[in-house]
Amino acid sequence: MFFGQYEHNIDAKGRLTIPASFREQAPEGIYLTEGFDSNLIAYPKQHFEQIANNLSELSITDPETRALRRLIFSNAAMLTYDTAGRILIPAFLRATGQINDTCMIIGIGDSFEIWSVELWSLEAQSHNDPQKNSNRWAAINISARGN
Amino acid sequence: MFFGQYEHNIDAKGRLTIPASFREQAPEGIYLTEGFDSNLIAYPKQHFEQIANNLSELSITDPETRALRRLIFSNAAMLTYDTAGRILIPAFLRATGQINDTCMIIGIGDSFEIWSVELWSLEAQSHNDPQKNSNRWAAINISARGN
């Protein structure tokens, strides 16, 4: 499981050090793709392939499905670590994530996200709305009973 | 069950000794997350993993689901004890809990909390205010009998 948050620097060539604890959990490298909120999502190899399978089973006749497939596949990259534990983020992904020299790496369970510092601080602020949060927690509490 | 309160010191590296009696009840380590009152909540492994599993089953295409996952996982850490029974509290959690060199460890039944000394003393004072207390919990139904 991916937990916690890290602030890491990106070097002049666009390389980003992945936290050592994250590398252990995705030793073969990661698939990096565009997220839904101007961020990037990193999946361990196996996990992405599961999602890819699920997507491929959806009907090709539905326009929204086709758009979702394009979003995910066309913006995806399979990345491995160099000898120092870094990945090279392709330029087009750096652009979509508005990522320059510093970024946040955010664990979200079975995957992790990469955010620009600015956008993440906005996102984190939005997590502080007590009313919204109680609704969110309510949703999870219901499903926590489920079994 | 976690009971009682302890005042423990945090060393220069951010390590905190967990009371031996608490360690016995969470021998595999704890999950530490942000609480609702500028404090930290520690769950034994099993309890938190139940929540994490349920979260992972929700679809990432729902914005509220994404927010909830970020809220919970990004502020969480899986921590194990070193050979002296200490955990290393990540810097971002020390910041949210306003914890520096001394903190309170508070048992609250199936989990325990970590507070800065200052915030805890405010919280504790509010428990001792007779005026507040007379009606404060009137709506909460507790009896020694089962439900």
Added chain:
DNA sequence: CAAATAGTGTCAAAGAGTGTCAGAAAGTGT
């Protein structure tokens, strides 16, 4: 083919994290 650009490997220094140990303090039993 040469030049510019993009990508990769290596290294050392700073900083963060971890292990160990001994003494102080607290708790326990006789």
Added chain:
DNA sequence: ACACTTTCTGACACTCTTTGACACTATTTG
């Protein structure tokens, strides 16, 4: 009250991780 055990703490030494710098290779472009 005393001896004994356990627990917590601070100090120190050590390891691991991240980062920036530099050198080198590969690729693209004119």
